[in-house]
Amino acid sequence: MKKLLLGNQAVARGAWEAGCKVATAYPGTPSTEITENIAKYYEIYSEWSPNEKVALEVGIGASYGGARTIVSMKHVGLNVAADPFFTLSYTGVNGGLVIAVADDPGMHSSQNEQDTRLIGRSAHVPVLEPSDSMEAKEFTKIAFDLSEKYDTPVILRLTTRVSHSRGLVEVEDRKEVPLKDYTKDISKHIMMPGMARKRHIFVEQRDKLIEKDASAMPINNVTYKDKKIGIITSGLSYQYVKEALPDASILKLGLVYPLPYDLIEEFSQNVERLIVVEELEPFIEDAIKAKGIACEGKELFTLQGEYSANLIRKAILGEDAAEVEGAEGLPMRPPALCPGCPHRGTFHVLNKMGLTVTGDIGCYTLGALAPLSAMDTCVCMGSSIGIAMGMEKARGRDFAKRTVAVIGDSTFMHTGINGLIDVVYNKGNTTVLILDNRTTGMTGHQNNPTNGKDIKGEPAHEIDFEPLVRAIGVNNVVTVDSYDLKKLEAAVSEALEFDGPSVIIAKRPCVLLDKAFRKPPLKVNHDKCTDCRECMSIGCPSIIVRNGKVEIDTTLCVGCALCARVCPSKAIGRSE
Template sequence: MLTKNILTGNEAISRGFYEAGGLVASSYPGSPTVSILDSMRSYNEIYAEWGTNEKVAIEISMGASIGGARSIVSMKHVGINIASDPFMTFTQIKTKGGFLLVVGDDPGLTSSQNEQDSRFWGKFANIPILDPSTPQEAKEAVKEGLKLSEEFNTPVMIRLTSRLCHARGIVELEDRIEHIPEGFVEDQSRYCMLPPFANAAQHFMKERMVKLEQYNNININNKLESKGSSTLIITSSLCYENLKEIDTNVDILKLAMVWPLPIDYIKTLSEKYERLIVIEETLGFIEDELKIRGLNVEGKVYFPFTGEITVESIKIGLKDANILDIEMPLIEKEYAVRRTPMLCSGCPHRPIFHILKMAKATVIGDIGCYSLGIQEPFEVHKTNISMGASLGMALGIVKAQNLSGNKKPIVATIGDGTFFHSGMTGFLQLSSSKENITVIVMDNRTTAMTGGQITPTTSEYFKDLGTHSVNIPKVLNSFGIEDVTVVDQFKYNETKKEILDAIKRDGLSVIVTTRPCALNFKVKEPHFYVDSSVCISCRNCIKTNCPPISMKLYKGKEKKNSYIDPSSCVGCSVCSQVCPVGAIKRSNIEK
């Protein structure tokens, strides 16, 4: 029975996979696509699993596809970089069960360290790319993609952006149609990509792309909106929705599949127009392809190559292109009070950053909640590149410093999620090094930055998960790393001594912190308060950057003293340990 519901773009992807008879879903958590797998788990018919990293996640779904099951893997744009090794070979085989790669691009770098345009990966991989513009279209793209995957024996990419992932819209819900997998059928010529099989696969891919282009030339999902204009705007995704917010008297071609492009169709269509303009996020992918094919098109000369393509930026671009004859109003910016991103109350990373800042250590950072160590007031991380990069970079920096005569020790940080994602290979590299490097593994038992997904150490706290727990110190010992110290960072002075001693020791030393994520594990202890009669306003507690702590002018005082908001204090005790005069005391009130 057909019903309707309001879903996000991510939820619509999950719903489409369910309705299409999807069976196996995998992912690695990363914004903006993290909730695809989260919502997939509400469907009992789908096996949904987090991969250790994007490479493992895509391999799970690849195997399911080879076994004949309709499968899907989702990740953010930088995840393709990790998954590209198996993916770029998997695209050569004749796909069996329908296979979808759903990728979330992040125009404007809302929650990412770079701004990639994943459409170029799709072209590189010789696979079709669907580019929906609404949650309803996202759901339909899943069904269309699985059909194309099985009809043309190809993986299919569905490209989303942050705005569409989180946008809500009305989605029609339909019943599930089952697709029973045949199971794995041995066929070395199909699944073993070594010469001569891989050589033949190159010709197969070329033929496949020719057929897909022919299909796209008559694709009914590509929509032409004609107003009798002499200008045609070619667009897709949310750019189309934003364009429709503007009263323009131009014809619009909205593409559902942006690779391979329907070149013959566009060429024939272009004969009716004096101008062709492309509006797309972020780079000039469609524009450049059409120019290569000899079409006179415009695009990025009017529209930004970075950030989101908004209604305002489209208006400005169309005005510059002499399509819109409007006066752009002078808009006074309304400045909202900025809230600097900060670690949560009771976050176990905070005492580590406080210690490292006091030590004036050179710290090589990594990707996770602890990336906020870059921000004020800590400012301890001096690099932030990619997941797991801190370890190899620390080694490289030390080698470079040695060549310059600089013997200053280096500290690197890495989280438990990143340790398993891409840190173990870095540790193997370090294990044979004699350089003075200290690595702090910040094990908070979860992938906290993306919403608290599990890691291999999570079940140490959540026994009911039924999963085994991996002991990080034992893993490091198995690599031949002997100098491994486990600390409770809420025992501030003990942790400080261990870190400072480790930095002074020659060779590789590792500190493993053990306090769990305060938010995910609901850490609650009796709160602390400030005895204003004792406080000397030294602000040592303020420097821990804990949200409940501020300065307040108490009654009868001439200058401000520290104050702790009892409603948000979780009782971690770090502030009381850094107070030199004992002014911060624990209450007797249970939370």
């Protein structure tokens, strides 16, 4: 039977069909739906881990314990998990261990465009790359087999367009795979120098063995057509090449590390012009050039963003495809905090107070954009607190009196907590605002350790921020309603003056989560309105100007009344 599945759903299905028993992840676009869909299979234990490092460590334990296991994350998540990942390559696996990593060329929802294939190579871990949903499912199953055959973790490398495109998938039944025996083996599972040196020999041999076998693997295959142009490609670029150059000969790589050099050598001899088409880094190109095989690649293509059939046609054939002229100079439409978002009032206050704000990763990063413009930095998950601490240590206590760190509930549990420990231990005075909206918002509302529900929505222990941060050693702790701007401002002012670290928990559920929240839309009373435009300073998408007057778009307004609270003339009220 064929089903129309998202690439990520197909990975979940593949894991299920392959007899996978344990799945862990931290949510991150574009990888999130893998584990969301796995959570629907009762045969597989699944969890949202607090971060990718823990997710991989639980995955390693499950694999050592003999179960087929999948761990999923976005590309930058693998940085968090890099510590266990690099050494896992040495220990190898017991039950098959697949690490699904979704890269984001074009940065639809990310802070950089790093290329996971390079990390696979530096850790000597094989990397498989599917090009559509059908392959996403099949390659997941192949990844489990390769993992067990070669005693190695395997990366299933996805990109946004593969993860978030739907395609037809032939689905099959699950094949149960019995737990492998667990045997204590310190030469394999304890990586002290003496053992690790021996395992490094194994890793090098494993690389060579897979490289030798790769040329005969059916996932690496050649289609000869016109031999004037020969393309080496993988992943989604393969689909673009098929559309752009339907007559070209193609070597499609399913395994991009280790590379099948025998097959590549043979292909290169059979075509006149050899071109590598790959998004992001010249990964395949550099490797085959190092083997002395001449080819074209990044002299034709950019390192940045996503490719397309048109881009390939233009680069190789010089052909343009546009038929209709586009419109120039249109207003951009960046994403914005939703109407009713509890973060909006917080950033309005921080903007008004003119503070330096170190930010973090989540919906609330949108507080950086105009007109809220209340964020100075955003680097990686959990970074806000450390960066605020560093600023204080560089610029002194007075600077800290004008600086706050903002971080979401899930991001705080991810890696923010370590930053707070540093502040307490090393005598910082950082003021931290935990923006607790009771969910992991930006990735689509996943539960987390602080909202009392597990991945399946079942009750779980709810970690309480107040006693948690008090136990770390923060003495000035207060919880305020995110909608209560006066209390929030007072709490921030007090915390900035407080000698020692402070934590303010600005708490209110995400408005999208709280279905019962929606209230009648608000309305502007034009008799009272002085046109001061203070209400426009909160950056609510539903407050607009029509015919020179401020109006509220009733199709967007959810009735949160933040605008009414900031209006100095009391000109905004309920429209009932």
